[in-house]
Each structure stands twice: as C-alpha cells, then as structure tokens.
Amino acid sequence: MDHAARPWRSVLYIPGSNPRALEKAKTLPVDAIIFDLEDAVAPDEKANARDLLAQTLAEGGYGPRAQLVRINALDTEWGEADLDAVAAARPQAILLPKVDRDADVEALADRLEARAETAQTRIWAMMETCEGILNAVTIARAPRMQGLVLGTNDLAKELRCGFRADRLPMMMALQTCLLAARAAGIACVDGVYNAFKDEDGLRDECRQGRALGMDGKTLIHPAQVDVANACFAPTEAEVDLSRRQIAAFEEAQAKGRGVAVLDGKIVENLHVETARATLAKAQAIWELEST
Numbered sequence: 001m002d003h004a005a006r007p008w009r010s011v012l013y014i015p016g017s018n019p020r021a022l023e024k025a026k027t028l029p030v031d032a033i034i035f036d037l038e039d040a041v042a043p044d045e046k047a048n049a050r051d052l053l054a055q056t057l058a059e060g061g062y063g064p065r066a067q068l069v070r071i072n073a074l075d076t077e078w079g080e081a082d083l084d085a086v087a088a089a090r091p092q093a094i095l096l097p098k099v100d101r102d103a104d105v106e107a108l109a110d111r112l113e114a115r116a117e118t119a120q121t122r123i124w125a126m127m128e129t130c131e132g133i134l135n136a137v138t139i140a141r142a143p144r145m146q147g148l149v150l151g152t153n154d155l156a157k158e159l160r161c162g163f164r165a166d167r168l169p170m171m172m173a174l175q176t177c178l179l180a181a182r183a184a185g186i187a188c189v190d191g192v193y194n195a196f197k198d199e200d201g202l203r204d205e206c207r208q209g210r211a212l213g214m215d216g217k218t219l220i221h222p223a224q225v226d227v228a229n230a231c232f233a234p235t236e237a238e239v240d241l242s243r244r245q246i247a248a249f250e251e252a253q254a255k256g257r258g259v260a261v262l263d264g265k266i267v268e269n270l271h272v273e274t275a276r277a278t279l280a281k282a283q284a285i286w287e288l289e290s291t
C-alpha cells in the first residue's frame with residue numbers, strides 16, 4: 001500500500017480493560033484501532049488492563065488494521081509501566097495523551113530508541129490541551145511523529161467552551177492542528193462524537209471534519225464505523241472527476257498546453273496532483289478492504 005495514501009477514516013478507541021470489545025474489534029471494518037489505557041480505563045483497573053492489553057497485542061489477530069496504543073502520560077504514576085508492558089509486543093505506534101510541547105514527544109522517542117523492540121514504533125500526539133494547540137507546529141515536527149489526534153472533550157474542558165453542532169468555539173484549534181500536521185506531512189484525525197446513537201449528528205460532524213481536511217474520525221462505538229468510513233472515503237463522483245481531470249490534462253499536455261478545461265473549469269498540474277492523491281486513496285481503501 002502507498003503509505004501516504006493509507007486511510008485513517010475510522011479510528012476506534014477500545015478500552016484496554018474490556019476483553020469483549022478487544023475481541024469484537026477483530027471483526028470490525030475499521031482502518032485503525034486505539035487500544036486505550038488512559039481515560040477509558042478507571043484507575044483501579046489500570047494494572048489489569050495493562051496486562052490484558054500486553055497479552056492481547058502479543059496474540060494479535062487484528063489483520064491490516066493499524067494499531068495505536070494510548071498509554072497514560074509519562075508523568076503519571078502509570079505511564080512508564082504502560083510502556084514497559086506493551087513494548088515487548090513491538091507496538092506499531094504509541095499515542096501520547098495531553099501533549100503540551102515537543103519535549104513530551106522527545107521524551108517518549110528517547111525511551112523507544114533505547115529498546116530494540118520499539119525501533120520502528122511511531123508516535124501520535126493527542127492534541128487536547130491549550131498549551132499543546134499553541135505548540136502544534138513543533139509537536140507535529142518532533143521525532144517519530146506519524147499523526148495528531150484531536151481530543152475534543154479535554155479541549156472543550158480546558159477552553160471552557162460549549163459543545164455546538166458547528167464547533168465554532170474550537171474551530172481555531174482544529175485548524176491549527178491541521179495546518180501543523182499538513183506542514184509536517186503527517187496525518188490529522190478528528191475528535192470523537194460523544195452521542196454514539198445519534199447517526200445523523202455523527203454524519204454531519206464527519207462531513208464537517210472532511211471539509212476541513214481531516215483524514216478521519218476517532219470513534220467510541222462500533223455503530224459509528226460505517227458512517228465514518230463512508231464520509232472520509234472518496235465518493236464515486238470524486239473518483240470519476242479525478243480520472244477525467246487526469247485524462248483532460250494529459251490530452252492538453254500532448255497538444256503542448258499547460259492548462260486543460262473540463263466541465264467549464266481549468267485543470268492545472270496542482271489539480272492533477274490532488275486527483276492522483278484521490279485515486280491513490282481509493283486504491284488504498286480497496287486494498288485494505290480486500291485483505
């Protein structure tokens with residue numbers, strides 16, 4: 001699969017303490033899983049969840065789904081032990097919560113560097129503190145970074161803002177993270193939609209996230225997966241337009257022109273790059289779903 005095109009449409013949190021949900025995820029058509037040891041796990045359950053997750057990761061069975069482990073922050077009483085427990089399973093990626101600055105990522109990167117098992121492990125950062133949003137540019141460029149995840153619940157708490165359908169109070173934070181991720185060439189995945197039985201509300205928020213440029217949405221329940229997969233995939237119309245734009249541009253080029261006209265609109269090289277990226281994404285989704 002073309003790594004730049006790897007889909008992150010649906011990224012499902014699974015509480016590391018819930019064996020039934022850990023099993024269920026093996027059957028769900030999600031692009032990625034976040035095995036959570038942080039906020040989905042109560043303090044009394046942390047130690048058991050850590051052991052269960054270490055064993056679950058070692059057993060595998062999650063197929064082509066990308067796997068991220070959200071540990072507790074390294075300055076909590078659980079963070080270091082979480083990392084110790086999951087390291088042996090060679091985790092694809094660690095998701096670090098409540099990242100305030102690039103030094104938080106560097107501290108984790110140093111620990112990953114020190115172990116042979118985590119030589120390839122990437123880092124994702126939860127963007128959910130005001131400090132973190134203000135430092136998004138340097139966080140996104142820190143070592144081993146693969147993506148940002150918006151933590152809109154913690155962010156709303158810190159901002160002291162309300163939840164609105166248009167998400168106006170946190171729009172600047174969402175866009176700051178997107179700018180930082182795109183400038184660094186990494187992924188950016190939107191926050192969760194808490195009302196997991198409200199399919200229409202979820203669809204609206206996914207559409208908004210996609211229009212902003214998000215790669216996908218973090219999810220909390222299996223019922224949310226199909227909506228996110230549909231909203232963040234290229235539509236048939238987009239695939240068709242991309243093919244026609246490429247064909248029109250190549251035809252224009254063959255005639256010595258640098259610009260084509262399609263459906264009354266200009267097509268330049270930059271539009272062709274977007275069209276090729278759309279086709280690569282559609283192909284990557286097809287490959288993932290056929291595995």
Ligand SMILES: CC(C)(COP(=O)(O)OP(=O)(O)OC[C@H]1O[C@@H](n2cnc3c(N)ncnc32)[C@H](O)[C@@H]1OP(=O)(O)O)[C@@H](O)C(=O)NCCC(=O)NCCSC(=O)C[C@H](O)C(=O)O
Nearest residue numbers: 013014015020021024025039040151152153154220221222
């Ligand atoms: C919200 C839930 C507590 C609801 O759980 P439950 O009552 O068990 O739901 P259902 O009975 O409808 O479940 C049906 C089956 O689906 C499985 N299930 C449920 N949730 C998940 C899941 N997340 N992943 C995989 N499988 C799941 C159930 O086990 C049932 O299976 P079966 O019986 O075999 O058919 C629950 O959904 C839940 O705990 N969700 C996750 C909550 C969570 O992770 N929260 C933390 C992340 S959000 C966050 O922290 C974001 C960020 O940091 C921020 O600040 O915003």
Ligand SMILES: [Mg+2]
Nearest residue numbers: 039128151154
């Ligand atoms: Mg959070």
